[in-house]
Amino acid sequence: xxxxxxxxxxxxxxxxxxxxxxxxxxxxxxxxxxxxxxxxxxxxxxxxxxxxxxxxxxxxxxxxxxxxxxxxxxxxxxxxxxxxxxxxxxxxxxxxxxxxxxxxxxxxxxxxxxxxxxxxxxxxxxxxxxxxxxxxxxxxxxxxxxxxxxxxxxxxxxxxxxxxxxxxxxxxxxxxxxxxxxxxxxxxxxxxxxxxxxxxxxxxxxxxxxxxxxxxxxxxxxxxxxxxxxxxxxxxxxxxxxxxxxxxxxxxxxxxxxxxxxxxxxxxxxxxxxxxxxxxxxxxxxxxxxxxxxxxx
Amino acid sequence: xxxxxxxxxxxxxxxxxxxxxxxxxxxxxxxxxxxxxxxxxxxxxxxxxxxxxxxxxxxxxxxxxxxxxxxxxxxxxxxxxxxxxxxxxxxxxxxxxxxxxxxxxxxxxxxxxxxxxxxxxxxxxxxxxxxxxxxxxxxxxxxxxxxxxxxxxxxxxxxxxxxxxxxxxxxxxxxxxxxxxxxxxxxxxxxxxxxxxxxxxxxxxxxxxxxxxxxxxxxxxxxxxxxxxxxxxxxxxxxxxxxxxxxxxxxxxxxxxxxxxxxxxxxxxxxxxxxxxxxxxxxxxxxxxxxxxxxxxxxxxxxxxxxxxxxxxxxxxxxxxxxxxxxxxxxxxxxxxxxxxxxxxxxxxxxxxxxxxx
Numbered sequence: 001x002x003x004x005x006x007x008x009x010x011x012x013x014x015x016x017x018x019x020x021x022x023x024x025x026x027x028x029x030x031x032x033x034x035x036x037x038x039x040x041x042x043x044x045x046x047x048x049x050x051x052x053x054x055x056x057x058x059x060x061x062x063x064x065x066x067x068x069x070x071x072x073x074x075x076x077x078x079x080x081x082x083x084x085x086x087x088x089x090x091x092x093x094x095x096x097x098x099x100x101x102x103x104x105x106x107x108x109x110x111x112x113x114x115x116x117x118x119x120x121x122x123x124x125x126x127x128x129x130x131x132x133x134x135x136x137x138x139x140x141x142x143x144x145x146x147x148x149x150x151x152x153x154x155x156x157x158x159x160x161x162x163x164x165x166x167x168x169x170x171x172x173x174x175x176x177x178x179x180x181x182x183x184x185x186x187x188x189x190x191x192x193x194x195x196x197x198x199x200x201x202x203x204x205x206x207x208x209x210x211x212x213x214x215x216x217x218x219x220x221x222x223x224x225x226x227x228x229x230x231x232x233x234x235x236x237x238x239x240x241x242x243x244x245x246x247x248x249x250x251x252x253x254x255x256x257x258x259x260x261x262x263x264x265x266x267x268x269x270x271x272x273x274x275x276x277x278x279x280x281x282x283x284x285x286x287x288x289x290x291x292x293x294x295x296x297x
Numbered sequence: 298x299x300x301x302x303x304x305x306x307x308x309x310x311x312x313x314x315x316x317x318x319x320x321x322x323x324x325x326x327x328x329x330x331x332x333x334x335x336x337x338x339x340x341x342x343x344x345x346x347x348x349x350x351x352x353x354x355x356x357x358x359x360x361x362x363x364x365x366x367x368x369x370x371x372x373x374x375x376x377x378x379x380x381x382x383x384x385x386x387x388x389x390x391x392x393x394x395x396x397x398x399x400x401x402x403x404x405x406x407x408x409x410x411x412x413x414x415x416x417x418x419x420x421x422x423x424x425x426x427x428x429x430x431x432x433x434x435x436x437x438x439x440x441x442x443x444x445x446x447x448x449x450x451x452x453x454x455x456x457x458x459x460x461x462x463x464x465x466x467x468x469x470x471x472x473x474x475x476x477x478x479x480x481x482x483x484x485x486x487x488x489x490x491x492x493x494x495x496x497x498x499x500x501x502x503x504x505x506x507x508x509x510x511x512x513x514x515x516x517x518x519x520x521x522x523x524x525x526x527x528x529x530x531x532x533x534x535x536x537x538x539x540x541x542x543x544x545x546x547x548x549x550x551x552x553x554x555x556x557x558x559x560x561x562x563x564x565x566x567x568x569x570x571x572x573x574x575x576x577x578x579x580x581x582x583x584x585x586x587x588x589x590x591x592x593x594x595x596x597x598x599x600x601x602x603x604x605x606x607x608x609x610x611x612x613x614x615x616x617x618x619x620x621x622x623x624x625x626x627x628x629x630x631x632x633x634x635x636x637x638x639x640x641x642x643x644x645x646x647x648x649x650x651x652x653x654x655x
Contacts, residue, residue, distance in 0.1 A: 187382035190349050191443075195396030196370030205395070209386045 045272075052266035059261050074262030075270075081263050082251060084240050086270075089248040096161050096233075096244060097226040103165030104173055104222045105215055111168040112177035113203050117189060127178075134171040138231075146235060156238045161226075173218045180214035181207060216285040224275050245271045300325040300360055300450060300483050301346065307354035308341055308507070315341050317507040318355065323485070328477050331487045332494040333504035334530070339487045340455055342504070346485065347376050347453050360450065370396070375444035376453040379460065381436045383428040383443075389415075390424040393443050407446075414445040417479070434465045441476070454486040458493065470496060491531050495519070503527050525651035528576050534608065536645070537582070537619050539575045539592075543567050556593035556613040565646055565654050573654070574647040579608070579622040581643035589640035595619050597633045602626065611635065 022030065051059045052074050054067040062068070079086045114120070115127050149160040168174060184207060192202045208215070230246040237243060240251070249271065252264035279286075301323040308316035316338045323329050331339040344350040346357065348369030357365050364372050383392050390411055397407040415421040418438045428436055437457065444452055454473070458466045474497055477484050488494055494501050495515045503510045503518065503526075511523040522528035528536045544559065545552035551565045555575065567573065582592070595611035609621040609629055621637060629635065646654040 185380060185382065187378045187380045188384060191376075191378060191382035191384070192395070193349060193369050194347065194374070194376050195443075195447075196368075196399040197395075201399060206384060 048265050048272075049269050052262065052269045054262070056260075056262045059265070074266035077260065078252070078263030078267040078270075081260065082240070082248065084243070086245070086248055086267055088241070089243050089245045090270075092158075092242060093227055093244040093246070096158050097223050099158075099162040100165045100226040101219050101222045103162060104170055105219055107166050107168035108170055108173040108218065109177055109208065109211070109215065110203070111174045112181055113199075113207060115174070115178050116181040117202070117207075118199060130171050130174060133169075134175070142235070149236065155236055156242065158237070158242065160236045161232055165222075170222070173222065176218060177211065177214050180211055184210055213285055216282060220278060220282045220286055223278065227271075227275060301485075302358040302361075303342075303346075303355065304358070305355035306342070306345065306352060306357060308338070308345060308350065309353040315507050316345070316353075319507075319509055321502065321509065321512065323483060325483055326481050328474075328484045328486065328497055328499045329502060330494040330498035330500075331485065331502045331504055332489065332491060332530075333510075335489060337504040338507040339489075339502075339504050341507075343376075343453050343455055343485060343487045346451075347374055348372050349376075370400075373450040374453060375447045375449040375451075376455065377440045377444050377457045379456040381428075381440040381460075383436055383439055385428055388425050388427060389420065389431070389439050389442075392428065392439055393446050396443065396447050410446045410448070411442075414442045417445065417476075418442050433461050434469060437461065437469055441473075445480070450483060452482055452484040454484065456488055457486075458488070458490075473497065491533065495531070501531075503530060505530075521653070522576075522645065523653055525574060525576065525647045528645055528647070528653075532578050534579045534620050534622060536576045536578045538647075539577075539613075539617055539619070541573050541575045543569050543571045543573060545569065556615040556617060558591070558593040560590045560592070562590065562641060562644065562646075563655075567648070567654065572649055574649075574651070576645035576647060577639045577643060579620040582619070582621045582637050582639050584621070584623065584635050584637050589638050590644065591636065591638040592619075595621070595635050595637060597629055597631050597635060599631060600629050609635065 021027075046065050050065045050067055053070055053072070055069050055071050055073065058068060111130075115123065115130075145160075146155070149155055152159075154160050154163075188206055188210075189202055192206050197205065228246065229244075230250070233244045233247050234250075237247060243251075245267070249264060249267055252261075252267065253259045301321075303319050303321040306316060306319045306321075307314065319342060331342060333339050341350060345352050348364075348367065352365050356363055359372055359374075384395065387395065393411045393414060394407050397410060402410075411424070412421065415424055418441060420435065420438050420442060423431060423435060423439070428439065431439065437460075440457070457473070458469055461469060470493060473484075473486075477497075486493070486497060498515055500512060500514055501518050502512050505526055511518055511527045513521075518527060518531050522531065522536075525538065529538070539555055541553040541555045541560070543551060543565075544554045546564075546567070546569055549564050550561050551563070551567065553560045553562060553573065553575065560575075565573070577592075593613045593615075595609075595613050597609055597611045599610040601608040601610075604626065605624075607623045607625070607627040607629060609623060609627075611619050611621070613619055619637075621635070623629075648654055
């Protein structure tokens with residue numbers, strides 16, 4: 001029965017496009033328009049990739065996307081040009097991102113389970129408060145947070161970037177999971193209760209296995225946002241050996257001396273690559289995770 | 298022997314009373330059906346017995362022991378949900394073994410129990426499948442299998458057939474009855490379908506607004522409904538209710554006025570001019586009344602031919618509507634006038650408050 005409603009909504013959404021087919025000329029115009037707009041949107045990205053393959057003096061002298069003198073020199077310079085190999089920064093980024101993903105998945109799913117399935121005093125209030133934290137600008141809490149971590153002696157370590165994520169601080173992910181968990185029929189919980197399972201067993205054996213789409217979504221977003229983050233590492237990491245890839249990119253641009261644009265663009269291209277691959281691989285899951293509010297049975 | 302006893306069981310949500318002091322004693326091995334209109338509290342009552350819903354007042358006993366605060370899994374009860382509630386990510390086998398694994402039963406015994414239950418329900422070939430690969434009827438069996446493996450003292454069914462199509466529903470109904478005969482456990486079955494109630498139950502509990510209206514065997518309830526509500530709820534098509542006025546009280550007889558006709562019946566404990574309700578089931582009204590009482594003539598408004606039966610809808614002289622189910626195929630047309638009557642045994646009398654008289 002749930003299946004049927006799902007299907008019909010889906011069909012309706014898909015069918016809406018081809019109820020009225022425009023003429024051949026109309027379609028050609030539409031596609032031309034779309035191609036032009038797509039190109040405009042993509043141009044900066046394409047420029048970055050092509051410039052990373054050009055010699056330094058060609059980058060700003062031509063707008064052409066095709067390198068006249070193809071070279072991988074910028075990649076070599078970018079990878080080895082700093083006092084620490086760029087590969088090391090990649091590794092730092094990876095460690096932080098993976099830890100954040102793990103922390104978010106564990107803590108946010110537990111918080112979401114509590115908000116959807118456990119009864120406790122002031123549940124509604126705490127949920128609203130939790131959602132309220134999403135509205136709070138990051139900059140408002142930055143200084144108190146920094147001072148706190150300074151007191152802990154955590155500045156210039158990855159701890160401020162990772163440890164808080166194990167305490168369910170990302171309200172967005174909790175919210176996303178709450179929405180998904182709400183769609184899992186309560187009958188399943190009750191059947192498990194009849195089977196003698198307690199809250200923990202229900203969470204681990206019933207809820208989590210059924211929540212793969214939303215967990216994947218949270219994992220991918222969590223990874224991308226941490227990987228892309230420039231601000232937090234900038235605040236908390238001082239030594240170049242601890243830099244993430246994003247901080248590494250910054251070091252190629254120098255306000256006083258010569259900036260190495262070629263190396264910057266080459267490393268930027270490499271930095272985008274993992275995210276791009278991740279997105280392509282998980283695109284279907286992402287959409288499912290966001291779109292699925294109900295459970296398919 | 299009583300396996301399950303409810304003493305003044307109550308359920309309140311804040312100030313709203315959902316179950317109002319239900320008393321019930323159920324014998325071991327009985328098949329009990331809770332029936333009533335939606336919102337009557339039958340599912341709530343079942344869930345309280347299951348342990349899924351806390352009990353606000355009164356005492357629930359299983360096997361003589363108070364279990365109000367016992368966890369659901371420790372009450373020796375298994376439940377089949379309306380939605381089946383099969384775990385979608387587990388195979389049929391895992392669905393059935395989950396509860397036993399939770400109870401930390403040895404693997405060999407789990408396997409034996411699951412296979413035996415699968416055999417009983419003829420789902421052995423489905424054990425490796427996931428629920429979404431099963432048909433509605435197969436899912437239903439798995440849900441029952443999940444209950445069987447736990448070897449409960451009491452089975453609870455919450456409208457288990459409502460998701461099946463008509464044909465499968467009849468078939469599964471028969472299978473549940475057979476299952477009950479085979480394993481002999483106490484079963485409590487919730488439904489709003491009176492046919493399921495009549496066919497399955499040893500005894501029926503008719504509920505309305507959180508109270509028991511009547512508790513008895515299907516035929517007791519059909520033949521001697523305790524009040525107007527039960528009379529109207531059980532039986533299809535619905536019982537006819539006629540407004541009658543007591544015109545005369547004599548020794549041994551009471552005369553009732555119905556649409557200008559006088560009906561003389563054995564003495565009813567009432568007063569002259571009292572307004573009563575006369576209930577007669579459509580299948581008990583005939584148009585070839587030799588004995589019994591003659592009712593006012595009816596004017597036919599609509600006829601339904603079912604082949605085996607002919608259902609006649611009509612109105613009496615004073616506008617009261619009347620339904621008659623006649624056996625066989627009859628040539629009756631709208632606007633015809635029909636003389637009808639019924640035997641006294643099949644006449645039910647209710648007072649102004651709806652309670653049965655006599």
